[in-house]
Amino acid sequence: MTAAQPVPAPPSPCLPSRPLRVAVLGATGAVGQELLELLAERNFPVAELIPLASPRSAGQSLAWQGTSLVIRPVEASAFEGVDVVLASAGGSVSRQWAPVAARAGAVVIDNSSAFRMDPEVPLVVPEVNPEAAFAHRGIIANPNCTTILLTLVLAPLASRRAIRRVLVSTYQSASGAGARAMEELRQLSRTVLDGGEPVSEVLPHSLAFNLFLHNSPLQDNGYCEEELKMLNETRKIMGTPELRLSATCVRVPVLRAHSESVNIEFHEPFPVQEARALLAEAPGVELLENFEANRFPMPTDVTGRDPVAVGRIRQDLSDANALELWLCGDQIRKGAALNAIQIAELLIQGPAAGTGAVLPGGAA
Amino acid sequence: MTAAQPVPAPPSPCLPSRPLRVAVLGATGAVGQELLELLAERNFPVAELIPLASPRSAGQSLAWQGTSLVIRPVEASAFEGVDVVLASAGGSVSRQWAPVAARAGAVVIDNSSAFRMDPEVPLVVPEVNPEAAFAHRGIIANPNCTTILLTLVLAPLASRRAIRRVLVSTYQSASGAGARAMEELRQLSRTVLDGGEPVSEVLPHSLAFNLFLHNSPLQDNGYCEEELKMLNETRKIMGTPELRLSATCVRVPVLRAHSESVNIEFHEPFPVQEARALLAEAPGVELLENFEANRFPMPTDVTGRDPVAVGRIRQDLSDANALELWLCGDQIRKGAALNAIQIAELLIQGPAAGTGAVLPGGAA
Incomplete structure (x- = not known):
């Protein structure tokens, strides 16, 4: 099982400032839909948007920013060349695919509870503990909504x-x-x-x-x-x-x-x-x-x-x-999709940026 | 104003064990309707049921126990010979009419907040402080639902x-x-x-x-x-x-x-x-x-x-x-109508009965 291999720390914790290849895993769910809307609304620097879903939804098309995107099935090759994965397809899907995506070089921002309490995975609210985001090894967890x-x-x-x-x-x-x-x-x-x-x-x-x-x-x-x-x-x-x-x-x-x-x-x-x-x-x-x-x-x-x-x-x-x-x-918004995208934005801005941390030791 | 006259303590705090003349003040409201249902359901000893309401609703008829009752307007004469008044027509109606009814010899069990914090008025949950009910001077307050x-x-x-x-x-x-x-x-x-x-x-x-x-x-x-x-x-x-x-x-x-x-x-x-x-x-x-x-x-x-x-x-x-x-x-039930009727039942049973008080000093 490839999932058992340790994920090496990435050469840089940041995301590049060029337009990014963004995969949305679980694109057809409530949070997935909100992720797509927010990527457009916030002018997130998207070079290519890759909607991924279970084989059941794969093949369907999905409108985004005036174009029609075909939903691809989640598989190892789908993460090749992807910069960031916004995952919102439940814990078992994340447990299976987040390490695969991370090993392929992507940063995974995961909405499920799968990795939240993993001591090697940062759990981030950008306004609260932005500095934690940069300590990731390919996976960052998005906290529970409440x-x-x-x-x-x-x-x-x-x-x-x-x-x-x-x-x-x-x-x-x-x-x-x-x-x-x-x-x-x-x-x-x-x-x-x-x-x-x-x-x-x-x-x-x-x-x-x-x-x-x-x-x-x-x-x-x-x-x-x-x-x-x-x-x-x-x-x-x-x-x-x-x-x-x-x-x-x-x-x-x-x-x-x-x-x-x-x-x-x-x-x-x-x-x-x-x-x-x-x-x-x-x-x-x-x-x-x-x-x-x-x-x-x-x-x-x-x-x-x-x-x-x-x-x-x-x-x-x-x-x-x-x-x-x-x-x-x-x-769905700040409790899930928005927070995930704000984490990605934070990684683009780099450690010096912060987004207004207020805790002692925060990056602001 | 008659309302300013002090209400004398009744000769006995109890209600007689014979069938009672029961007035329901605010008979058309949500709690009033529930009072009527519960009086029937619990076989409360009713000799006569007198529905009272504002002049607006007076004259309408109301079905109860297979009979049709005419709603009477609330006025001083309406309380003559009444044993117990179950009042649920809001604070201002209670402030005006509860003392009138008490002076006429009725025991008023009031669902409004008008008298709840009056030190001379007991505030009673029969399962909690039944003994307090018997210290009334004609008015007993039913607490807030929550x-x-x-x-x-x-x-x-x-x-x-x-x-x-x-x-x-x-x-x-x-x-x-x-x-x-x-x-x-x-x-x-x-x-x-x-x-x-x-x-x-x-x-x-x-x-x-x-x-x-x-x-x-x-x-x-x-x-x-x-x-x-x-x-x-x-x-x-x-x-x-x-x-x-x-x-x-x-x-x-x-x-x-x-x-x-x-x-x-x-x-x-x-x-x-x-x-x-x-x-x-x-x-x-x-x-x-x-x-x-x-x-x-x-x-x-x-x-x-x-x-x-x-x-x-x-x-x-x-x-x-x-x-x-x-x-x-x-x-509507235990939070209002049921509790009021249980207070009346307690007054019929007398101080020795209690209904299961659990506080130290309770009558159980």
């Missing part, structure tokens, strides 16, 4: 005062389970409105006018994988392996964009005005709070948009050292 | 080990904003499914495939009234005026039944198995947790049902003294 959104808000605060503990409850949209889950939510909602009995096939239960705890596999400690990802990935991205964090992840009948109710405990009081000022200036964050109008972030505010919206920043009534806040972010 | 559900789960745990701090994030259905909000959610969901632009009139924003922080008025501390109700009412019901609690209340696109993500900190570790055993036996609570099947409470599990379902009880990963858990309860 974690990306959370760290964008935690990092600016942690740059001022160390975080002691984080408690988070999520409100995760159907988009986090893919395009088919979004379509099922639409269909079953219509069933309920028409007086029928909704029967789910994609998600474990009907999400129509209903909600349920995230259904990822449960661990012995009673937490699901999604909740443990938030703990472990936040620790790795923030560079704080001892960070205390506990999460409750919930799937809600929203089509797109995740929300999070976040309680952050520090070792000392953190004045609300100071937190607000930090977040108003933080890269990738938009302060959306109008107390007079009782207007704070909603999923519809951020759908199809880049920033994570944050608001209702307030002193925890039960702990003088804690703050409470609320955030919403587009799960 | 608070009722929360205290049912906190009380059994607090009976074993004192609670240090509670953090809660809610997932509140449209039913909490009334029947018109439920209908708006249905209509606007259809609009979105049909590709239209949803425009809300009942709720401040469209709830269709969207969610938002609870829109009750904001206080200077950045919390909304709904969140402060959870703090203040929980303290009063539990008899723990120093309890530390901070809440984030969120409206979600669920038709009926509220959910809550709850973190409970004690002064010492609370073994999960012990908490689970206590909650499995707690009155008004149903343990719904199947780790093997990854199956925990959902709003659809409790819609139209009495108990609060609780599950995913687990050790907080960030604090050895804290537990995390998840609960769902029918907001």
Whole structure:
């Protein structure tokens, strides 16, 4: 098996500044589609775009930038001469093909959870730990969607005062389970409105006018994988392996964009005005709070948009050292596709560029 | 103004054991309708049912138990000879008419927030603090829906080990904003499914495939009234005026039944198995947790049902003294109408009966 061979460190961690040959692995999925849109929207320097998918989808054509591209089956030869692979086809596909692509000389930016906790693989949110990206050996992991959104808000605060503990409850949209889950939510909602009995096939239960705890596999400690990802990935991205964090992840009948109710405990009081000022200036964050109008972030505010919206920043009534806040972010965009492309842009810009790191030791 | 006159303490705090003359104030609302259904379903001893409503609805007829009742306008004479008033017509109606009804000799069980924090008015969850009900002076307050559900789960745990701090994030259905909000959610969901632009009139924003922080008025501390109700009412019901609690209340696109993500900190570790055993036996609570099947409470599990379902009880990963858990309860039923009727039933049974109090000092 070629996959067992170690991947040598690349001669340079950067991507060349010429137009690049970009492969999108999983081009037909919800995140894959968003990757294609964002590559165009951001004028990413594409010399050639190579959509890759399973043999089932291969051969189909796909419109991009006014041209028609034929989807190619993923195979070793598909990575020859490719500069960067944006992978979003699930963990098993990534485990199989990311090392192959890396050995062929490509930089793989992987949206799956396959390599996130691998100590040799950087886990990167460009606004938070851009410097980590350059330590890659051909594979860089894109974090879990809820974690990306959370760290964008935690990092600016942690740059001022160390975080002691984080408690988070999520409100995760159907988009986090893919395009088919979004379509099922639409269909079953219509069933309920028409007086029928909704029967789910994609998600474990009907999400129509209903909600349920995230259904990822449960661990012995009673937490699901999604909740443990938030703990472990936040620790790795923030560079704080001892960070205390506990999460409750919930799937809600929203089509797109995740929300999070976040309680952050520090070792000392953190004045609300100071937190607000930090977040108003933080890269990738938009302060959306109008107390007079009782207007704070909603999923519809951020759908199809880049920033994570944050608001209702307030002193925890039960702990003088804690703050409470609320955030919403587009799960497919900043929670997945945008973050991956920002990592590629970072590698083009080089280590000196950064994109606004706010943690001590960041490249900004 | 008669409303300014003090209400004398009634000769007996109990309700007589004969069939009662029961007035339902706000009979046409979502909670009023549920009150009528539950009075029938529970074989509440009704001698005469008197539906009262605003002059706008008065004169309409209403089917109940195979008979047709004419809705009468609320006025002082309507309370003559009435034993118990179940009021669910909003705070201003209650402020005006509850003292009038109490002076006429009726016991008013009020669903609004008008009297909840009045030190002379008991605030009662029959499973938690039944003894408090008998200290009434004609008015007993029914707590806020989210608070009722929360205290049912906190009380059994607090009976074993004192609670240090509670953090809660809610997932509140449209039913909490009334029947018109439920209908708006249905209509606007259809609009979105049909590709239209949803425009809300009942709720401040469209709830269709969207969610938002609870829109009750904001206080200077950045919390909304709904969140402060959870703090203040929980303290009063539990008899723990120093309890530390901070809440984030969120409206979600669920038709009926509220959910809550709850973190409970004690002064010492609370073994999960012990908490689970206590909650499995707690009155008004149903343990719904199947780790093997990854199956925990959902709003659809409790819609139209009495108990609060609780599950995913687990050790907080960030604090050895804290537990995390998840609960769902029918907001209209146990969160409002059922609790009010249970209070009336308690007054019929008398102080010795209790309905399973679990707090120290409770009547059980």
